[in-house]
Amino acid sequence: MTTSLERYTERHPRAVDVALVLAMFACSNFGALISAPGTVQQYQWPIRLLAAVSCVAVLKCRTHPRAVVAVTATCTVMMAALGYLLSPLLLAPVMAALFWLASITDSKTTRTYGYTTIAAMVITAVIAVPTGELFVPRTLGPVLWLMLPLVGGSKTKLRRAYLESLHARAAHAERTREEEARLRVAEERMRIARELHDVVAHHMAVANAQAGTAAYLAPTQPEQAQKILAQLAGTTSSALLELRATVGVLRQAGDPDSESLEPAPGLHRLPELISTCESAGLDVTVTTEGEPQTLSPGVDLTAYRIIQEALTNATKHASDHAAHVRLAYSGSRLLITVTNDGTATTPTVPGGGYGLMGMRERAHSVGGDLHAGPRPDGGFEVTTALPLHPHALEEALEEPRKEPLAEDEATR
Numbered sequence: 012m013t014t015s016l017e018r019y020t021e022r023h024p025r026a027v028d029v030a031l032v033l034a035m036f037a038c039s040n041f042g043a044l045i046s047a048p049g050t051v052q053q054y055q056w057p058i059r060l061l062a063a064v065s066c067v068a069v070l071k072c073r074t075h076p077r078a079v080v081a082v083t084a085t086c087t088v089m090m091a092a093l094g095y096l097l098s099p100l101l102l103a104p105v106m107a108a109l110f111w112l113a114s115i116t117d118s119k120t121t122r123t124y125g126y127t128t129i130a131a132m133v134i135t136a137v138i139a140v141p142t143g144e145l146f147v148p149r150t151l152g153p154v155l156w157l158m159l160p161l162v163g164g165s166k167t168k169l170r171r172a173y174l175e176s177l178h179a180r181a182a183h184a185e186r187t188r189e190e191e192a193r194l195r196v197a198e199e200r201m202r203i204a205r206e207l208h209d210v211v212a213h214h215m216a217v218a219n220a221q222a223g224t225a226a227y228l229a230p231t232q233p234e235q236a237q238k239i240l241a242q243l244a245g246t247t248s249s250a251l252l253e254l255r256a257t258v259g260v261l262r263q264a265g266d267p268d269s270e271s272l273e274p275a276p277g278l279h280r281l282p283e284l285i286s287t288c289e290s291a292g293l294d295v296t297v298t299t300e301g302e303p304q305t306l307s308p309g310v311d312l313t314a315y316r317i318i319q320e321a322l323t324n325a326t327k328h329a330s331d332h333a334a335h336v337r338l339a340y341s342g343s344r345l346l347i348t349v350t351n352d353g354t355a356t357t358p359t360v361p362g363g364g365y366g367l368m369g370m371r372e373r374a375h376s377v378g379g380d381l382h383a384g385p386r387p388d389g390g391f392e393v394t395t396a397l398p399l400h401p402h403a404l405e406e407a408l409e410e411p412r413k414e415p416l417a418e419d420e421a422t423r
Contacts, residue, residue: 028070035107036066038100058095061086065104072111077124080108084128091135097153106160113164114171125161129154205369214250216323218243220291242290249287277311278338284319285336293326294333301340307400313373314347314397317381320366321349321393328391344379345397352390370395 039062065086072079083105091097099106105128113121132153221243229236285295306314318336325334328351339346367383370393374381379397386392 024073028073031107032066032069035069035103036062038103039063039066041100057093058090061089062101062104069104069107072108073115076108076112076115077120080105080112080124080128083108084131088131088135091132092138097132097136097156099156102153102156106157109157110160110164110167113161114167115164118165121161121165125157129157132157201372205372214246216326217287217291218246218250220293220326221246224292239290242287246287246290276315277308278306278314280315281318281336284315284322288322288326288334291326292332293322295322295336296334297336297338299338299340303338304340304345304399306345307377310345310377310379310397310399313377313379314345314395316373317347317370317393317395318349320370321383324366324391324393325349325351340399343399345399346394347397348392348394350386350390350392352386 040059065083068079068082068086087097087101087105090101095101109125109128112124133150136150136153221239225236225239225243228239281297285297288295322334322336334349334351337346337348337350339348370383371381374395374397377397379395381393381395383393384391
């Protein structure tokens with residue numbers, strides 16, 4: 012976390028730099044009063060001029076750290092050559108320059124300029140001081156004082172890099188969440204579109220067949236036509252109910268206008284589906300092999316929708332107006348086969364049309380498989396194998412198939 016001082020420094024860098032320069036110039040004036048023992052300073056203006064130049068150069072530390080280090084180091088070396096003691100007061104400008112150098116530039120540049128500056132200070136102090144007079148303080152002191160800003164600047168650079176990495180990870184996590192949300196929205200849109208297609212396609216196909224049959228029978232068999240028209244009203248009513256239930260999931264939770272939705276359709280509604288198809292003129296027979304088992308909600312809905320779409324296609328295209336549905340419970344999977352024995356050709360649609368595409372997507376979404384195509388002896392067949400439960404997915408995929416699936420050689 013940043014402190015109030017750090018936030019103020021980031022917002023007003025120029026004001027902070029000017030205040031720092033004024034403080035360092037005041038320190039340099041005090042440092043000019045300290046000279047090495049045995050030396051007499053007759054003129055103060057050279058030291059003050061060098062201190063002023065050194066302090067003003069610090070204003071460019073943020074943009075030209077290397078040049079500022081060179082200028083401040085040169086001025087400080089000249090002060091030492093004039094016999095002044097290199098105290099922290101005189102070293103303040105070069106210390107500030109080394110701090111910015113270490114916090115902005117790379118490690119190699121920091122070592123090169125930093126060690127060169129320290130060596131120049133030590134060599135000048137050795138030459139300017141007579142042997143034995145404050146030799147250790149005049150040489151070791153500048154080394155220690157100048158190492159502090161180098162270490163502090165390096166730590167600041169590491170901390171800045173750490174904060175930048177935190178911000179980068181946070182931004183990446185935010186982008187990942189947004190992408191995941193968009194992916195979920197796209198998947199939900201696809202699911203709703205598939206539901207709408209299945210509901211509308213089935214009911215509209217059945218309603219169209221019922222209306223055509225009623226129109227054909229009206230002149231000769233008015234009673235039968237009236238019966239079919241009554242069933243047509245039920246078909247359209249069912250379509251509206253399913254559409255409302257499907258689109259109802261888009262309502263916000265807590266909407267006062269929203270009503271409780273009916274359970275999703277499943278194989279328990281298969282008799283109702285067959286009755287609707289028969290009213291449209293399609294004769295449907297159902298056979299069940301094995302002991303019926305409870306399906307997971309997703310698999311139950313998928314099985315119902317696949318049978319619904321297959322019977323819808325049979326209603327539109329089967330020339331003999333007959334279809335057969337076979338349900339085979341075997342181990343951990345359910346094998347569904349919908350066939351018709353007609354000889355009518357199926358219209359070719361690139362990619363299999365939205366109906367077959369939707370059936371395949373539904374089967375794959377629950378870990379199943381689906382094949383559809385013409386039968387060798389005529390007619391059309393849709394075969395799908397679905398796992399009974401999600402946890403049985405791997406077992407269902409690994410279990411060898413006991414009955415071959417028809418080749419998907421044509422589209423419906």
